[in-house]
Amino acid sequence: MVQVSPQAESTANAAALPRPDDAAGAMLGCCPGGGIAAAAEEAVPSLRLADFADHIVRQPDGREALTLVVQNLHCPSCIRAIENAVDGRPGLEKARVNLSTRRLKLQWDPAETSAEPLLAAVAAKGYRLIPLDAEQIESAEASESRELLRALAVAGFAAGNVMLLSVSVWSGLAEDMGPATRALMHWVSALIALPAIAYAGRPFFRSALLVLRSGSTNMDVPISLGVILAAGMSLSETLRHGDHVYFDAAVMLLFFLLVGRFLDLRLRGRARSAAENLTALRATAAMVVDAEGRLTSLPINRLQPGMTVAVAAGERIPVDGLVCLGRSEVDTSLLTGESLPRPAVPGSEVFAGTVNGEGALRVTVTKTAESSLLAEIVRLMETAEQSRDRYVRLADRVARVYAPAVHILAGATLLIAVAGMVLSARKSLYKAGWDKPKELRLLHFSFWFFVLVSLMSWALEGFDYEGGKTFGTHARFILFWPLIIAISYSRIGARTTFAAIGLMAVSVIGVFVVTIAARQGALGQVLNSRFGGGINPISFGNLALLAGMLTIVAGMFFIRDKRVGLAILFFLGGTGAVLISMLSETRSNLVALPFLLVALLPLLSKKLRIAGLIAVPILVAGAIITSDRMSSSLNGLLHNGHLDSGMEIRLEVWGQAVKMFSENPWSGAGLGGYTHRIESEVAAGNLPQHFLDCCTGHAHNDLLNSAATSGIPGILSWALLIFIPLAIFARNLSSRHTATVHLAVAGCMISIGYFLFGLTEATFNRTLFLTFYLLAVASIASAMFTELSASYVRNRARKVSATIITKNEEDHITDCLKSARLVADEIIVLDSGSTDRTVELARELADVVEVTDWPGFGIQKQRALEKATGEWVLSLDADERVTPELAREINDHLADPDADAYKLPWAVTIYGSRLDFGRSGRAPLRLFRREGVSFSDALVHERILIPSGRKFKTLRGRLTHYTHRDFGHSLEKSAKYAWLGSLEKHRRGKKTRTMIYPTLRGLMTFVQVYFIRFGFLDGAVGYLTAVTYAQVTFNKYAGLWTLDRPARFEKS
DSSP, rough: OOOOOOHHHHHTTSSSOOOOOSSTOOOOOGGGOHHHHHHHHHHHHHHOTTTTGGGOOOOTTTTTEEEEEEOOOOOHHHHHHHHHHOOOOOOOEEEEEEEETEEEEEEEOOOTTHHHHHHHHHHHOOOOOOOOOOOOHHHHHHHHHHHHHHHHHHHHHHHHHHHHHHHHHHHHHHHHHHHHHHHHHHHHHHHHHHHHHHHTTTTHHHHHHHHHTOOOOTHHHHHHHHHHHHHHHHHHHHHHSOOOOHHHHHHHHHHHHHHHHHHHHHHHHHOOOOOOGGGSOOOOOEEOOOOOOEEEEHHHEOTTTTOEEETTTTTOOOEEEEEEEEOOEEEEEEHOOSSSSSEOOOTTTEETTOOOOOOOOOEOOOOOOOGSHHHHHHHHHHHHHHTTTHHHHHHHHHHHHHHHHHHHHHHHHHHHHHHHHHHHTTTTTHHTOOOHHHHHHHHHHHHHOOOOOOOOHHHHTOOOOOHHHHHHHHGGGGHHHHHHHHHHHHHHHHHHHHHHHHHHHHHHHHHHHHHHTTTOOOOOOTTSSSSOOOOHHHHHHHHHHHHHHHHHHHHHHHHHHOOOOHHHHHHHHHHHHHHHOOOOOOOOHHHHHHHHHHTTTTOOHHHHHHHHHHHHHHHHHHHHHHOOOHHHHHHHHIIISSSHHHHHHHHHHHHHHHHHHHSTTTOSSSSSSHHHHHHHHHTTTSTTTHHHHSSSSSSSSSSHHHHHHHHHHHHHHHHHHHHHHHHHHHTTTTOSOOOHHHHHHHHHHHHHHHHHTTTOGGGSSHHHHHHHHHHHHHHHHHHHHHHHHHHOOOOOOOOOEEEEEEOOOTTTTTHHHHTTTTTEEEEEEESHHHHOSSHHHHHHHHHHHEEEEOOOOHHHHHHHHHOOOEEEEEEETTTTEHHHHHHHHHHHTTTOSSSSSEEOOOOETTTTTTEOGGGGGGGOOOEEEETTOOOOOOOOSOEEOOOOOEEEEEESSOEEEOOOSHHHHHHHHHHHHHHHHHHHHHHHOOOOSSHHHHHHHHHHHHHIIIITTOGGHHHHHHHHHHHHHHHHHHHHHHHHHHHHHHHHHHHH
C-alpha cells in the first residue's frame, strides 16, 4: 500500500515554514529579504513539508522518493552544488538533478532520514524549490517570465539611450568636444544607466548573493562582478571627469544576458511537454466516498483497492479503476493519442491522469497510485533516462579529477599571463638586463597574426554569433607575450619545465586509475572500449600521447643530468601515458607516433640512432596491430576498397571545406560560415542529418578549416603558427648544451604533434588543445632561451685578433674597441686619413694603429687581415658593438670550436629602436679561422672568401650596429653606397638597358625587406628602413643605367 511515511506525517503536522502567498507557490528557503543563511540556521525547527508531503512517494521496497523543481537552476555548476549539498548524508541513496527540466529527484531510506534535512540542505545553498505540480510550475514560470520581461525592457531602454549618448561622445571626441560637454554626457549616461543596472540586474545580483552567502558560487557571480565593476569604474571616471566611461557596455551586457535568460526560460518551458511532466499530471488528492455516502479528501498515496472515489465533471481521474456509477466521456489522449473522448459507463475501465468530461462518476479503485498505468509510464521513462546511470556516475567521478585539472591549467595560464602583464608594464625584465631574443618576437607575431586573421574573418562575416564563439577561443593566444615575460622573469629552466611535463603523464595515469576504480577493477571493460578520460577520446588520446612522449624526453634529460632514479620514474610514466593514449583508438595517434619517435633521435648517440630507426617501424607496427579500430579500417580499405564511416564523413566534410575555400579564396566564409554551410546543406537534403551532431563546429582538419573560414590569410596564419615554432626549435637541435637540445626536441614534438593531429581534427578550435599549445610553446621557448643564456660559461682557448677599418669615426671608435676587447687578444685599426680624433682615440685602446690611403672596402680589410697574428679573426666595422651576451657566447665557442667560421646576427639600432628583422636582421660573417681566408677586392659590399669544405654556424648573440647618426647621415651613406655599387657593377661589365629594371628591383627589395623578412615587425622604423633599402637598390641600378649612357652615345 502506498502511503506517506511516519516521518512525513509527523512533519506535515508540525508548525513550520508558512506557505508563500505569491504565484510562484511554495518555495523552500525564500526568507524575507532573501536570508538564506538565517533560513539554514532555523531549518529544522521551522520546516514544514505540508506543501511537499503529498508528493512523497513510498516505493514497493520501502524507500521514499520526492521529485521537485529547482527554480533558479541555470548552469552545470548549480547541479554540482545541489548534489554536493546532500551527498554523503545518512540514508540518502540517490540525488540527481536534470538541468534541462530543472528537476531534483531525491531517494532515501525512511529508517535513517527524512525529506526535511535534505530539502533544508538544498535551501541553505540558495536554491528555490517547488513541488512537481503543473499549476505551480506554470505559475512560477509565468512569474519569472514577467520579472525577466520587465528587466529586459528597462535594460533595453537604458541601453538604447546610453548608446546614443556614447555615440555623441565618440564623435564629439573626434571633433575636440569640450571637457564640460563630455562630462555632462557622462553624467546623463550615469543617471540613466545606474538605476537601470540596479533594477535590470536583480535576477543576477539576487542569485549571486544567495549562493555567495551559502559559501558557493555559480555563473551569476562573475556576471554580477563584471557589471558592477564596469558601472563602478565608470562612475569613478565620471566623478574624476575622465575621458572614458563604460555605462553603455554595462547596460548592453545586461540587456543581452537578459535576452538569453528569457529565451532560455521559454525554451525550457516548451521542452517540458506533457510526456515529460507525467508525474505532474497525477491528482494530488481524491474525494473518497465512505459507506455512509460522505465525502472525505485523502491524498492519492493513501487510496487502496476497493475504495470508491467521486470524480466531478472536468476533474482528472486520480487512480486506475472501474466506473461503478454515472455516465460521462473521458479524454484519454494522454495515453492513446486519440483526440476523441471515450465513453465511460458502469463497468468501464478508467486510468489515472485522464480527464473526466461533463458527467459525474463514481470509480472503484483497482490499483494503488504507485501501481497505476500512469505511474508505470513514469517509471519506464525514468528508467530510460537513467539507463546510463552507471556511466553518468563514472563521468562524474572522472570529471572530479579531470575538470579541476583543466580549470587549474586555464587558471594558471591566466594568472601567469596577468603576472607577465604587470612585469611588462613595469619593464622589470628589461631593467634586469634582459636582451629580448628576436626568435621570441617572431613567435609572438605568429600567435598574434593568427588572432588578427581570426578577428578579420569574424568582422567580415558581420560578427556572427557562431563566429564569435570561435574567436573567443582563438583570442586566448594574445596571452602569449605576457606568459613569455612571466616565465622568463622567473628564470624557469629545463628542470622545472620537465618536472611540470612529468605531471601531465601523472594526470593521464591518474585519470585511468580513477576510471578503473570507478568500474570496480573491470580492466577488461576499459580495454575493450574507447577510453576518453571523461572527454572526447580524440582530444584525450592526442594530448595523452604528447604528454607521454614529452615525459620520455624529460626522462632522457634527467639521465644526462645524472638523476637516474628520477629518470626511471619519468620513463615509466611517459611509457604508461603513451600506452593509455592508444586506448583512445585515435587513428591520428598512430599517424603521429612514428614522427614523434623519430624526433627523439637527436637525443641518442650516433650508434644508437641506427637502432632507433629500426625500432620505430617495429613499435608503430605493433601499435597498429593492437588497435582494433585501425586494423578494421585498413582491412576494409584493402579488401573492400572502402573506408569506414568515420573517414567517409571526414572526406565529405573536407570536400565541403574545399568548396567553401574555392568560392571565397581570399576571405573565406567567416568563422561561423562553415557551421552555417553544413546546417544549410543538411536542411537542403544534400547532407545526412547526423552531420548536425558531429560536423558543424569545424572541418576536422586545421588547414582546411582555416582555408574555409579565413581563406588564404587563414592558411598563412595556420602555417606560421605551426612552422615558425618548429623552425625555431629545430634550429637548436644541434646545440651542444644538454638542456637546450632536450627542450628543442620537446618543442619540435609539440609542433609536429599539432601538425599531424590537425590532419583529422581542428585542434585550434578546441579550447583545451589551444590552451595546451599556448602554454607549452611559451614555457618551452622561454626555458630554452633561458638555458641558452646561462650555458655560455667557458673561456676561450684560441687567440683572437680584431680588425677594424676607420675614417672619421670618433663618435664610435671608443665603444667599438672596448666591446672588441671582450673577445680579442689583439686589436688592429687601419685608418684612411681621418680628420677628427679617431686615430688618437684608437691608439689609447688598440694594439696596432696605422694610417693608410683608401683603396676600397675589400682591399682595406685585406690589409688589416694581413697584420693579424691570432688564430681567429674578428672583423668589425667601427659602428658595431659586441654585446656582453655575444662576447660570452664567442668565448664559450672558442673554448672548443665546433665550426670554422661564425656569423654574428646584427641588431641594427637607429632612431631609438633596435631592428631585428628585414635586412637589419641579417647575420654577416664576422668571426673565422684566419688560415686561408681573404677578402674580395670589391669597392663596397666586400665578401670574406672562405676555403671550400669549411663549416659555418650562426651564433645567437647580437652584434649591435649603429648604421647612421640621423636621417641626413642615412641619406648621405645610402647615396654613397648606391653610387659605389653602381661603379662596382659597371667595373664587372654589368648593364641595365631601361629604367624598368631599376624600378622593379626597388619594388622587389621593398617586398623582400618589409614582408618576406618580416620588416613590418620593426614598426615605423622598419617601414622607413625598407623604403630606404628600396631607394638604394633603385639608385644603384639607375646609376648603372647612367654609366652606360655615354658609351651608347659615343657608339651612335
